[in-house]
Amino acid sequence: MRLKNKTLATWLTFFGGPLGLHRFYLRGFGDLMGWLLPIPTALGLYGIERVQTYGQDDLWSWLLIPMLGFAIAACALMAIIYGLMTPEKWNARFNPGADPEALPGRTNWFTVVGIAVALMVGTAVLMASLAFSFQRYFEYQIEEARKISQ
Template sequence: MKNKTIAAWLAFLGGPLGLHRFYLKGLGDTLGWLLPIPTALGVWGLERVQLYGLDDTLSWILVPLLGFNIAGCALCAIVFGLMTPEKWNARYNPSAAPEAAAGRTHWGTIGAVALALLVGTGVLMASLVYSFQRYFEYQIAEAQKISQ
């Protein structure tokens, strides 16, 4: 039986490592194995920012990968938490009754959804702001070079 609350928490806390996909689909899930790649690239981007400062062009691409990955996994947690018990059990527990306990929502599920909404939105907005700010600052610097 695949529990909806456990899946929501795994998507929120361990989603960038693919833990929720392994829980729901098993270790043979290709996307679960691919999720750590943008996570690792984003962490490398954060390290580049610490080493080379905010002017590192490669970090403009790498850091948002981490943010978008975290935000996407938070969205998965929200979708899992808001799924009806009938739909959850039909998809992940097909041999169980539509109202089986594994698909029910309780306070633990609501906590995962609320935190995923809070953190996922914050990380998504921070990633967008960082990448757009760096891009526009780069454009202004290039325009100044051309005008001189």
Template sequence: MKNKTLAAWLTFLGGPLGLHRFYLFGLSDLVGWLLPLPTGLGVYGIQRALAFGQDDALSWILIPMLGFTVASCALNAIIYGLKTPEKWNAQFNPEADPEANAGATQWPTIGAIVLSLLMGTTVLMSSIVFSFQRYFEYQVEQARLISQ
């Protein structure tokens, strides 16, 4: 049986690597195999920014990919954690009783929800701010070049 608490924690901690998808849907899940792609590209963007400085235009695009992937996984963890036991068991444990303990919301589940909300919001807002800051800095630089 698929446990809701474990799924919420896997989504929060290992979501960008697709671990929750493999747990819930098996190793043949295509989304689980594709999730590490934007995560890896975002990490590569951070490495580029460290190597080439903050003026590297490619890192402006790559770094938010990591942030948006982490934020979307945090949102998924919240959604999984807030599912009622009946809906959870109907979707992931169809052979079990609708009130089975695997779909119950317990304190560790609530901890995963709270941390996902805190971290997901922080990462999402940071990614948006980083993207807009880089965009406007680029626009100012282009305006300077035009005005000369």
């Protein structure tokens, strides 16, 4: 049995999380959530394509694009959680039977950099998704109110 490395899992969660790659690395290809994670990612990418095709006033795009942002932000949060796990907890959860202080569960500088990058990018993506979603929602509400008043 191969031991799961915390640093690799942190970076894999950050870069490949919206595709479920970290779930497959940690839990294997039988993990249902790993197979479901690409769905909101694909829907968000479809929302971006709709904006490019139909413009910013497309109702479906402002509903779909935040799904991509929330998927990326959630995976960044998971990368932070994985990176901050103690070696004992990491090895007990993902490397059962290994020594609690085994090397794959230890934190190094590359793990810390992964946590910092995930924090910065995840926060920026989450804030941008919320801002885009709320802006489009309120613009839609104003447009509907304008239609009613005329």
